[in-house]
Amino acid sequence: MSVIYILWIRQLKRYFRSKTRIVGALGQPMLFLLALGYGLGPVFERAGEGDYVQFLVPGIISMSILFTSMFNGIEIIWDRQFGFLKETLVAPVSRVRIMLGRTLGGATVAILQGMMILGIALLIGFRFESLSGLPVALLFMILIATLFTALGTAIASLLEDMHGFQLIMNFLVMPLFFLSGALFPIQNLPPALGTVVQFNPLSYGVDGLRGALLGTYDIGFWTNFNVLTLSMVILVIIGAYLFSKIEV
Protein backbone atom coordinates (compact mmCIF):
# COMPACT_ATOMS: atom_id res chain seq x y z
CA MET A 1 0.00 0.00 0.00
CA SER A 2 2.76 2.45 0.94
CA VAL A 3 4.33 1.95 -2.50
CA ILE A 4 1.13 2.94 -4.30
CA TYR A 5 0.75 5.88 -1.93
CA ILE A 6 4.29 7.19 -2.37
CA LEU A 7 4.07 6.98 -6.19
CA TRP A 8 0.73 8.81 -6.06
CA ILE A 9 2.14 11.55 -3.80
CA ARG A 10 5.16 11.82 -6.05
CA GLN A 11 3.05 12.79 -9.04
CA LEU A 12 1.09 15.36 -7.05
CA LYS A 13 4.33 16.93 -5.81
CA ARG A 14 5.67 17.04 -9.35
CA TYR A 15 2.47 18.66 -10.54
CA PHE A 16 2.32 21.39 -7.92
CA ARG A 17 6.02 22.17 -8.29
CA SER A 18 5.88 22.92 -12.00
CA LYS A 19 3.72 26.00 -12.31
CA THR A 20 4.47 26.34 -16.02
CA ARG A 21 2.97 22.93 -16.63
CA ILE A 22 -0.24 23.91 -14.83
CA VAL A 23 -0.61 27.16 -16.76
CA GLY A 24 0.38 25.49 -20.04
CA ALA A 25 -2.20 22.76 -19.63
CA LEU A 26 -4.93 25.33 -18.94
CA GLY A 27 -4.14 27.35 -22.07
CA GLN A 28 -5.51 25.03 -24.76
CA PRO A 29 -8.85 24.23 -23.13
CA MET A 30 -9.42 27.90 -22.37
CA LEU A 31 -8.74 28.76 -26.00
CA PHE A 32 -11.28 26.16 -27.14
CA LEU A 33 -13.81 27.37 -24.58
CA LEU A 34 -13.51 31.05 -25.41
CA ALA A 35 -13.05 30.84 -29.19
CA LEU A 36 -15.67 28.16 -29.84
CA GLY A 37 -17.99 29.22 -27.03
CA TYR A 38 -18.29 32.80 -28.14
CA GLY A 39 -17.61 32.15 -31.82
CA LEU A 40 -20.24 29.48 -32.39
CA GLY A 41 -22.54 30.66 -29.58
CA PRO A 42 -24.84 32.80 -31.76
CA VAL A 43 -25.29 30.04 -34.38
CA PHE A 44 -26.01 27.47 -31.67
CA GLU A 45 -28.62 29.74 -30.12
CA ARG A 46 -30.25 30.47 -33.46
CA ALA A 47 -30.57 26.72 -33.99
CA GLY A 48 -32.63 26.63 -30.83
CA GLU A 49 -30.10 24.71 -28.73
CA GLY A 50 -29.69 27.31 -25.98
CA ASP A 51 -26.53 28.74 -24.45
CA TYR A 52 -23.45 27.23 -26.15
CA VAL A 53 -20.99 28.16 -23.39
CA GLN A 54 -23.17 26.27 -20.89
CA PHE A 55 -23.23 23.32 -23.27
CA LEU A 56 -19.52 23.49 -24.01
CA VAL A 57 -18.05 23.68 -20.48
CA PRO A 58 -18.57 19.97 -19.58
CA GLY A 59 -17.08 19.06 -22.98
CA ILE A 60 -14.01 21.19 -22.39
CA ILE A 61 -13.55 19.77 -18.88
CA SER A 62 -13.64 16.30 -20.45
CA MET A 63 -11.14 17.37 -23.08
CA SER A 64 -8.75 18.72 -20.47
CA ILE A 65 -8.99 15.50 -18.45
CA LEU A 66 -8.59 13.37 -21.60
CA PHE A 67 -5.44 15.21 -22.74
CA THR A 68 -3.85 15.38 -19.31
CA SER A 69 -4.48 11.76 -18.40
CA MET A 70 -3.44 10.34 -21.78
CA PHE A 71 -0.29 12.42 -21.56
CA ASN A 72 0.45 11.25 -18.02
CA GLY A 73 0.13 7.66 -19.20
CA ILE A 74 2.24 8.14 -22.33
CA GLU A 75 4.91 9.92 -20.28
CA ILE A 76 6.17 6.43 -19.41
CA ILE A 77 7.85 6.23 -22.82
CA TRP A 78 10.51 8.77 -22.01
CA ASP A 79 10.42 8.14 -18.33
CA ARG A 80 11.68 4.63 -18.97
CA GLN A 81 14.54 5.87 -21.08
CA PHE A 82 15.63 9.04 -19.32
CA GLY A 83 13.75 9.07 -16.10
CA PHE A 84 12.68 7.70 -12.82
CA LEU A 85 10.82 4.65 -14.15
CA LYS A 86 13.84 2.33 -14.26
CA GLU A 87 14.47 3.04 -10.59
CA THR A 88 11.04 1.60 -9.81
CA LEU A 89 11.40 -1.30 -12.27
CA VAL A 90 14.43 -2.80 -10.47
CA ALA A 91 12.85 -2.40 -7.01
CA PRO A 92 11.53 -5.53 -5.26
CA VAL A 93 7.93 -4.40 -5.80
CA SER A 94 5.29 -5.92 -8.06
CA ARG A 95 4.82 -4.08 -11.34
CA VAL A 96 1.07 -4.01 -10.79
CA ARG A 97 1.50 -1.82 -7.71
CA ILE A 98 3.83 0.52 -9.57
CA MET A 99 1.33 0.79 -12.41
CA LEU A 100 -1.56 1.46 -9.99
CA GLY A 101 0.40 4.15 -8.13
CA ARG A 102 1.34 5.87 -11.36
CA THR A 103 -2.13 5.60 -12.83
CA LEU A 104 -3.84 6.96 -9.72
CA GLY A 105 -1.30 9.79 -9.54
CA GLY A 106 -1.74 10.67 -13.22
CA ALA A 107 -5.52 10.48 -12.89
CA THR A 108 -5.56 12.73 -9.81
CA VAL A 109 -3.52 15.35 -11.63
CA ALA A 110 -5.96 15.20 -14.55
CA ILE A 111 -8.92 15.59 -12.18
CA LEU A 112 -7.31 18.65 -10.56
CA GLN A 113 -6.81 20.08 -14.03
CA GLY A 114 -10.48 19.46 -14.84
CA MET A 115 -11.61 21.11 -11.61
CA MET A 116 -9.51 24.14 -12.42
CA ILE A 117 -11.27 24.47 -15.79
CA LEU A 118 -14.59 24.25 -13.95
CA GLY A 119 -13.43 27.01 -11.56
CA ILE A 120 -12.40 29.30 -14.42
CA ALA A 121 -15.67 28.56 -16.23
CA LEU A 122 -17.61 29.66 -13.14
CA LEU A 123 -15.67 32.92 -13.18
CA ILE A 124 -16.64 33.65 -16.79
CA GLY A 125 -20.31 32.99 -16.15
CA PHE A 126 -20.93 29.24 -16.27
CA ARG A 127 -23.74 28.15 -13.92
CA PHE A 128 -24.37 24.54 -12.84
CA GLU A 129 -27.86 23.23 -12.13
CA SER A 130 -27.58 22.25 -8.45
CA LEU A 131 -24.93 21.69 -5.79
CA SER A 132 -25.91 18.03 -5.53
CA GLY A 133 -24.66 17.58 -9.09
CA LEU A 134 -21.07 18.37 -8.09
CA PRO A 135 -20.23 15.02 -6.40
CA VAL A 136 -21.71 13.25 -9.43
CA ALA A 137 -19.55 15.41 -11.70
CA LEU A 138 -16.51 14.46 -9.61
CA LEU A 139 -17.43 10.79 -9.97
CA PHE A 140 -17.44 11.10 -13.76
CA MET A 141 -14.18 13.04 -13.72
CA ILE A 142 -12.58 10.20 -11.72
CA LEU A 143 -13.85 7.60 -14.19
CA ILE A 144 -12.68 9.51 -17.27
CA ALA A 145 -9.28 10.29 -15.76
CA THR A 146 -8.55 6.74 -14.60
CA LEU A 147 -9.78 5.20 -17.85
CA PHE A 148 -7.57 7.32 -20.09
CA THR A 149 -4.49 7.27 -17.85
CA ALA A 150 -4.72 3.47 -18.01
CA LEU A 151 -5.15 3.62 -21.80
CA GLY A 152 -2.10 5.90 -22.09
CA THR A 153 -0.10 3.52 -19.89
CA ALA A 154 -1.13 0.53 -21.98
CA ILE A 155 -0.09 2.22 -25.23
CA ALA A 156 3.15 3.55 -23.76
CA SER A 157 4.07 0.06 -22.57
CA LEU A 158 3.96 -1.12 -26.19
CA LEU A 159 5.99 1.71 -27.72
CA GLU A 160 9.76 1.82 -27.81
CA ASP A 161 10.30 5.54 -28.27
CA MET A 162 8.59 8.87 -28.72
CA HIS A 163 8.27 8.58 -32.51
CA GLY A 164 4.79 7.15 -32.07
CA PHE A 165 3.64 10.04 -29.91
CA GLN A 166 2.44 12.30 -32.73
CA LEU A 167 0.64 9.34 -34.27
CA ILE A 168 -1.24 8.75 -31.03
CA MET A 169 -2.16 12.42 -30.72
CA ASN A 170 -3.47 12.65 -34.28
CA PHE A 171 -5.10 9.27 -34.68
CA LEU A 172 -6.33 8.54 -31.18
CA VAL A 173 -6.51 11.49 -28.79
CA MET A 174 -7.89 14.09 -31.20
CA PRO A 175 -10.53 11.72 -32.68
CA LEU A 176 -11.54 10.66 -29.16
CA PHE A 177 -12.14 14.31 -28.37
CA PHE A 178 -13.81 15.45 -31.61
CA LEU A 179 -16.03 12.38 -31.93
CA SER A 180 -17.38 12.44 -28.39
CA GLY A 181 -20.12 15.02 -28.24
CA ALA A 182 -17.81 17.38 -26.37
CA LEU A 183 -18.43 20.06 -29.01
CA PHE A 184 -21.85 19.17 -30.45
CA PRO A 185 -25.10 17.49 -29.35
CA ILE A 186 -25.16 13.80 -30.16
CA GLN A 187 -28.83 13.45 -31.07
CA ASN A 188 -29.78 13.50 -34.76
CA LEU A 189 -26.24 12.93 -36.00
CA PRO A 190 -25.65 11.37 -39.43
CA PRO A 191 -25.77 7.57 -38.82
CA ALA A 192 -22.07 6.96 -39.52
CA LEU A 193 -20.96 9.65 -37.10
CA GLY A 194 -23.54 8.56 -34.54
CA THR A 195 -22.16 5.03 -34.58
CA VAL A 196 -18.60 6.21 -34.07
CA VAL A 197 -19.69 8.42 -31.17
CA GLN A 198 -21.47 5.44 -29.65
CA PHE A 199 -18.26 3.38 -29.56
CA ASN A 200 -16.23 6.18 -28.00
CA PRO A 201 -16.02 5.82 -24.21
CA LEU A 202 -15.44 9.56 -23.85
CA SER A 203 -18.99 10.19 -25.16
CA TYR A 204 -20.32 8.61 -21.98
CA GLY A 205 -17.99 10.71 -19.87
CA VAL A 206 -19.03 13.92 -21.58
CA ASP A 207 -22.72 13.05 -21.26
CA GLY A 208 -22.25 12.06 -17.61
CA LEU A 209 -20.50 15.31 -16.81
CA ARG A 210 -23.04 17.35 -18.74
CA GLY A 211 -25.91 15.59 -17.00
CA ALA A 212 -24.34 16.09 -13.58
CA LEU A 213 -23.69 19.78 -14.15
CA LEU A 214 -26.67 20.82 -16.32
CA GLY A 215 -29.29 18.39 -15.09
CA THR A 216 -30.24 16.54 -18.31
CA TYR A 217 -28.62 13.38 -19.70
CA ASP A 218 -28.88 12.40 -23.38
CA ILE A 219 -27.74 8.85 -22.68
CA GLY A 220 -28.64 8.37 -19.04
CA PHE A 221 -26.71 8.20 -15.78
CA TRP A 222 -26.58 4.43 -15.41
CA THR A 223 -25.56 3.71 -18.99
CA ASN A 224 -22.80 6.31 -18.69
CA PHE A 225 -21.68 4.97 -15.34
CA ASN A 226 -21.71 1.32 -16.40
CA VAL A 227 -19.95 1.82 -19.74
CA LEU A 228 -17.24 3.98 -18.15
CA THR A 229 -16.68 1.69 -15.17
CA LEU A 230 -16.49 -1.40 -17.35
CA SER A 231 -14.09 0.23 -19.84
CA MET A 232 -11.99 1.54 -16.98
CA VAL A 233 -11.64 -1.85 -15.29
CA ILE A 234 -10.75 -3.53 -18.60
CA LEU A 235 -8.17 -0.88 -19.46
CA VAL A 236 -6.57 -0.93 -16.00
CA ILE A 237 -6.18 -4.70 -16.31
CA ILE A 238 -4.74 -4.48 -19.84
CA GLY A 239 -2.50 -1.57 -18.78
CA ALA A 240 -1.21 -3.42 -15.72
CA TYR A 241 -0.55 -6.53 -17.82
CA LEU A 242 1.35 -4.68 -20.55
CA PHE A 243 3.22 -2.58 -18.00
CA SER A 244 4.40 -5.68 -16.17
CA LYS A 245 5.85 -6.97 -19.47
CA ILE A 246 8.06 -3.91 -20.08
CA GLU A 247 11.69 -4.75 -20.67
CA VAL A 248 14.10 -1.84 -20.57
Add this chain to the structure above:
Amino acid sequence: MDSHKRDAIIEVEGLTKKFGEITAVDDISFSVKRGEIFAFLGPNGAGKTTAISMLTTLIKPTSGKLLINGYDPVSEQDAARRSFGIVFQDPSLDHELTGYENMDIHGILYNMPKKERKERIKTLLELVELWKRKDDQVKKYSGGMKRRLEIARGLMHLPQILFLDEPSLGLDPQTRNLLWDHIRELNRKENVTVFLTTHIMEEAERVADTVAVIDYGKIIDRGSPKELAERTGSSSLEEAFLSLTGRTIREEKAETMAQMMSSHMRRR
Protein backbone atom coordinates in the same frame (compact mmCIF):
# COMPACT_ATOMS: atom_id res chain seq x y z
CA MET B 1 28.61 -24.92 -6.87
CA ASP B 2 32.30 -25.72 -7.23
CA SER B 3 34.31 -25.11 -4.11
CA HIS B 4 36.61 -22.58 -5.75
CA LYS B 5 33.58 -20.45 -6.52
CA ARG B 6 32.30 -20.34 -2.96
CA ASP B 7 33.41 -16.77 -2.41
CA ALA B 8 31.84 -15.59 -5.69
CA ILE B 9 28.94 -13.16 -5.34
CA ILE B 10 28.09 -13.08 -9.04
CA GLU B 11 28.27 -16.23 -11.11
CA VAL B 12 27.53 -16.30 -14.81
CA GLU B 13 27.66 -19.32 -17.08
CA GLY B 14 26.97 -19.40 -20.80
CA LEU B 15 24.92 -16.20 -20.66
CA THR B 16 23.40 -15.31 -24.04
CA LYS B 17 20.96 -12.64 -25.20
CA LYS B 18 19.60 -12.45 -28.71
CA PHE B 19 17.45 -9.64 -30.10
CA GLY B 20 16.04 -11.23 -33.22
CA GLU B 21 19.02 -11.92 -35.47
CA ILE B 22 21.46 -9.95 -33.36
CA THR B 23 23.39 -11.65 -30.58
CA ALA B 24 24.14 -8.87 -28.10
CA VAL B 25 25.71 -11.11 -25.48
CA ASP B 26 27.25 -14.31 -26.77
CA ASP B 27 27.80 -17.20 -24.36
CA ILE B 28 29.78 -15.39 -21.66
CA SER B 29 30.94 -16.93 -18.39
CA PHE B 30 32.64 -15.23 -15.46
CA SER B 31 32.43 -14.79 -11.71
CA VAL B 32 32.92 -11.81 -9.41
CA LYS B 33 34.48 -12.21 -5.98
CA ARG B 34 32.79 -10.80 -2.90
CA GLY B 35 34.20 -7.38 -2.04
CA GLU B 36 36.13 -6.73 -5.24
CA ILE B 37 35.78 -3.99 -7.83
CA PHE B 38 35.09 -5.67 -11.15
CA ALA B 39 35.10 -3.83 -14.46
CA PHE B 40 33.56 -4.71 -17.79
CA LEU B 41 35.71 -2.96 -20.34
CA GLY B 42 34.67 -2.69 -23.95
CA PRO B 43 33.78 -0.35 -26.80
CA ASN B 44 30.30 1.12 -27.21
CA GLY B 45 27.82 -1.51 -28.30
CA ALA B 46 29.97 -4.40 -27.03
CA GLY B 47 27.09 -5.77 -24.94
CA LYS B 48 27.99 -4.30 -21.55
CA THR B 49 24.63 -2.69 -20.81
CA THR B 50 22.73 -5.73 -22.07
CA ALA B 51 24.73 -7.92 -19.70
CA ILE B 52 24.02 -5.56 -16.78
CA SER B 53 20.32 -5.47 -17.69
CA MET B 54 20.18 -9.26 -17.43
CA LEU B 55 22.09 -9.31 -14.14
CA THR B 56 19.72 -6.70 -12.71
CA THR B 57 16.46 -8.45 -13.78
CA LEU B 58 15.48 -5.81 -16.35
CA ILE B 59 15.64 -8.22 -19.28
CA LYS B 60 15.51 -11.99 -19.41
CA PRO B 61 18.43 -13.96 -20.84
CA THR B 62 17.85 -16.05 -23.96
CA SER B 63 19.91 -18.80 -22.33
CA GLY B 64 22.54 -19.35 -19.67
CA LYS B 65 22.83 -19.47 -15.89
CA LEU B 66 22.99 -16.49 -13.56
CA LEU B 67 23.38 -16.15 -9.82
CA ILE B 68 23.36 -12.84 -7.95
CA ASN B 69 24.27 -13.22 -4.29
CA GLY B 70 23.06 -16.81 -4.64
CA TYR B 71 19.72 -15.88 -6.22
CA ASP B 72 18.50 -16.44 -9.75
CA PRO B 73 17.39 -13.06 -11.22
CA VAL B 74 14.71 -14.79 -13.29
CA SER B 75 13.07 -17.13 -10.78
CA GLU B 76 13.97 -15.33 -7.52
CA GLN B 77 13.50 -11.82 -8.83
CA ASP B 78 12.74 -9.94 -5.61
CA ALA B 79 15.49 -11.58 -3.55
CA ALA B 80 17.95 -10.83 -6.35
CA ARG B 81 16.68 -7.24 -6.55
CA ARG B 82 17.20 -6.68 -2.83
CA SER B 83 20.82 -7.82 -3.24
CA PHE B 84 21.96 -5.05 -5.53
CA GLY B 85 21.83 -1.31 -6.10
CA ILE B 86 22.30 0.17 -9.55
CA VAL B 87 23.33 3.42 -11.18
CA PHE B 88 22.05 3.36 -14.76
CA GLN B 89 23.85 4.80 -17.74
CA ASP B 90 21.03 7.31 -18.26
CA PRO B 91 19.97 9.30 -15.21
CA SER B 92 17.01 7.88 -13.32
CA LEU B 93 16.43 10.52 -10.66
CA ASP B 94 13.23 12.47 -10.30
CA HIS B 95 14.39 16.01 -11.05
CA GLU B 96 11.36 17.72 -9.58
CA LEU B 97 11.91 16.08 -6.21
CA THR B 98 14.64 16.96 -3.71
CA GLY B 99 17.68 14.82 -3.07
CA TYR B 100 16.19 13.74 0.23
CA GLU B 101 12.85 12.78 -1.35
CA ASN B 102 14.59 10.71 -4.03
CA MET B 103 16.39 8.79 -1.29
CA ASP B 104 13.26 8.38 0.79
CA ILE B 105 11.16 6.97 -2.07
CA HIS B 106 13.90 4.46 -2.72
CA GLY B 107 13.78 3.39 0.94
CA ILE B 108 10.01 2.94 0.75
CA LEU B 109 10.28 0.91 -2.47
CA TYR B 110 12.70 -1.38 -0.63
CA ASN B 111 10.39 -1.60 2.36
CA MET B 112 12.68 0.07 4.89
CA PRO B 113 11.16 1.29 8.17
CA LYS B 114 10.96 5.06 8.62
CA LYS B 115 13.57 5.39 11.34
CA GLU B 116 16.07 3.31 9.44
CA ARG B 117 15.46 5.36 6.28
CA LYS B 118 16.15 8.61 8.13
CA GLU B 119 19.44 7.42 9.58
CA ARG B 120 20.61 5.80 6.38
CA ILE B 121 19.85 8.86 4.25
CA LYS B 122 21.88 11.05 6.60
CA THR B 123 24.85 8.67 6.65
CA LEU B 124 24.95 8.31 2.88
CA LEU B 125 24.32 11.93 1.93
CA GLU B 126 27.08 12.97 4.29
CA LEU B 127 29.35 10.36 2.76
CA VAL B 128 28.82 11.73 -0.76
CA GLU B 129 28.86 15.32 0.54
CA LEU B 130 25.31 16.21 -0.38
CA TRP B 131 23.74 16.56 3.06
CA LYS B 132 23.75 20.37 2.90
CA ARG B 133 21.89 20.29 -0.42
CA LYS B 134 19.40 17.59 0.57
CA ASP B 135 16.37 19.90 0.35
CA ASP B 136 17.19 21.30 -3.08
CA GLN B 137 15.37 19.95 -6.10
CA VAL B 138 17.60 17.61 -8.09
CA LYS B 139 17.26 19.80 -11.18
CA LYS B 140 19.41 22.36 -9.38
CA TYR B 141 22.25 19.84 -8.90
CA SER B 142 25.33 19.71 -11.15
CA GLY B 143 26.09 16.60 -13.21
CA GLY B 144 28.58 15.33 -10.64
CA MET B 145 26.17 15.89 -7.75
CA LYS B 146 23.46 13.94 -9.56
CA ARG B 147 25.80 10.99 -10.08
CA ARG B 148 26.81 11.06 -6.42
CA LEU B 149 23.16 11.14 -5.39
CA GLU B 150 22.42 8.17 -7.65
CA ILE B 151 25.27 6.24 -6.11
CA ALA B 152 24.09 7.08 -2.59
CA ARG B 153 20.58 6.02 -3.57
CA GLY B 154 21.83 2.75 -5.01
CA LEU B 155 23.41 1.98 -1.63
CA MET B 156 20.36 3.06 0.40
CA HIS B 157 18.99 -0.45 1.07
CA LEU B 158 22.38 -1.91 2.10
CA PRO B 159 22.91 -3.97 -1.06
CA GLN B 160 25.70 -6.52 -1.38
CA ILE B 161 26.50 -5.44 -4.93
CA LEU B 162 26.54 -2.03 -6.59
CA PHE B 163 26.21 -1.95 -10.38
CA LEU B 164 27.55 1.14 -12.11
CA ASP B 165 26.85 1.40 -15.84
CA GLU B 166 29.31 3.92 -17.33
CA PRO B 167 29.23 6.04 -14.16
CA SER B 168 31.70 8.63 -15.41
CA LEU B 169 29.83 9.38 -18.65
CA GLY B 170 29.50 13.12 -19.22
CA LEU B 171 31.54 14.17 -16.19
CA ASP B 172 34.60 16.42 -16.29
CA PRO B 173 37.99 14.98 -15.17
CA GLN B 174 37.90 16.61 -11.71
CA THR B 175 34.46 15.26 -10.97
CA ARG B 176 35.45 11.87 -12.31
CA ASN B 177 38.42 11.63 -10.00
CA LEU B 178 36.26 12.59 -7.05
CA LEU B 179 33.67 10.03 -8.10
CA TRP B 180 36.19 7.20 -8.24
CA ASP B 181 37.54 8.19 -4.82
CA HIS B 182 33.99 7.99 -3.51
CA ILE B 183 33.41 4.62 -5.09
CA ARG B 184 36.61 3.19 -3.65
CA GLU B 185 35.75 4.59 -0.23
CA LEU B 186 32.26 3.11 -0.38
CA ASN B 187 33.64 -0.22 -1.53
CA ARG B 188 35.79 -0.26 1.59
CA LYS B 189 33.44 1.30 4.16
CA GLU B 190 30.25 -0.43 3.06
CA ASN B 191 32.03 -3.61 2.11
CA VAL B 192 30.04 -3.66 -1.13
CA THR B 193 31.10 -5.47 -4.28
CA VAL B 194 31.27 -3.03 -7.21
CA PHE B 195 30.48 -4.11 -10.77
CA LEU B 196 31.11 -1.34 -13.25
CA THR B 197 31.27 -0.91 -16.99
CA THR B 198 33.42 1.57 -18.82
CA HIS B 199 34.99 2.11 -22.19
CA ILE B 200 37.74 4.25 -20.69
CA MET B 201 40.80 2.14 -20.05
CA GLU B 202 42.59 4.39 -17.61
CA GLU B 203 39.56 4.26 -15.35
CA ALA B 204 39.46 0.49 -15.31
CA GLU B 205 43.17 0.47 -14.71
CA ARG B 206 42.92 2.88 -11.78
CA VAL B 207 39.96 1.50 -9.93
CA ALA B 208 39.32 -2.15 -10.78
CA ASP B 209 40.74 -5.27 -9.15
CA THR B 210 39.62 -7.44 -12.04
CA VAL B 211 38.89 -6.44 -15.61
CA ALA B 212 37.00 -8.44 -18.22
CA VAL B 213 37.43 -7.20 -21.76
CA ILE B 214 34.25 -7.62 -23.77
CA ASP B 215 33.74 -7.09 -27.47
CA TYR B 216 31.07 -8.27 -29.89
CA GLY B 217 29.21 -9.80 -26.95
CA LYS B 218 32.10 -12.08 -25.99
CA ILE B 219 34.61 -11.88 -23.17
CA ILE B 220 37.96 -11.95 -24.93
CA ASP B 221 40.20 -11.81 -21.87
CA ARG B 222 40.11 -11.25 -18.13
CA GLY B 223 42.46 -10.69 -15.21
CA SER B 224 43.91 -7.86 -13.16
CA PRO B 225 44.87 -4.80 -15.22
CA LYS B 226 48.50 -5.75 -14.69
CA GLU B 227 48.02 -9.34 -15.82
CA LEU B 228 46.24 -8.23 -18.96
CA ALA B 229 49.04 -5.84 -19.80
CA GLU B 230 51.68 -8.49 -19.19
CA ARG B 231 49.86 -11.18 -21.11
CA THR B 232 49.57 -9.02 -24.19
CA GLY B 233 53.09 -7.69 -23.80
CA SER B 234 51.83 -4.15 -23.43
CA SER B 235 52.97 -1.49 -21.02
CA SER B 236 49.47 -0.35 -20.08
CA LEU B 237 45.93 -1.62 -20.05
CA GLU B 238 45.17 0.71 -22.91
CA GLU B 239 47.68 -0.98 -25.17
CA ALA B 240 46.51 -4.37 -23.95
CA PHE B 241 42.94 -3.41 -24.79
CA LEU B 242 43.86 -2.29 -28.27
CA SER B 243 45.89 -5.39 -28.90
CA LEU B 244 42.92 -7.50 -27.73
CA THR B 245 40.08 -5.77 -29.54
CA GLY B 246 42.02 -4.48 -32.48
CA ARG B 247 43.91 -7.56 -33.50
CA THR B 248 42.28 -7.73 -36.84
CA ILE B 249 40.67 -4.76 -38.49
CA ARG B 250 37.21 -5.67 -39.64
CA GLU B 251 35.01 -3.51 -41.82
CA GLU B 252 32.23 -2.86 -39.29
CA LYS B 253 34.70 -2.43 -36.49
CA ALA B 254 36.22 0.75 -37.85
CA GLU B 255 33.24 2.84 -36.89
CA THR B 256 32.86 1.76 -33.27
CA MET B 257 36.58 1.93 -32.71
CA ALA B 258 36.81 5.41 -34.19
CA GLN B 259 33.86 6.49 -32.11
CA MET B 260 35.37 5.03 -29.00
CA MET B 261 38.79 6.49 -29.59
CA SER B 262 37.46 9.95 -30.30
CA SER B 263 35.35 9.96 -27.17
CA HIS B 264 38.36 8.70 -25.29
CA MET B 265 40.45 11.54 -26.64
CA ARG B 266 37.82 14.11 -25.74
CA ARG B 267 37.74 12.91 -22.21
CA ARG B 268 41.44 13.20 -21.62
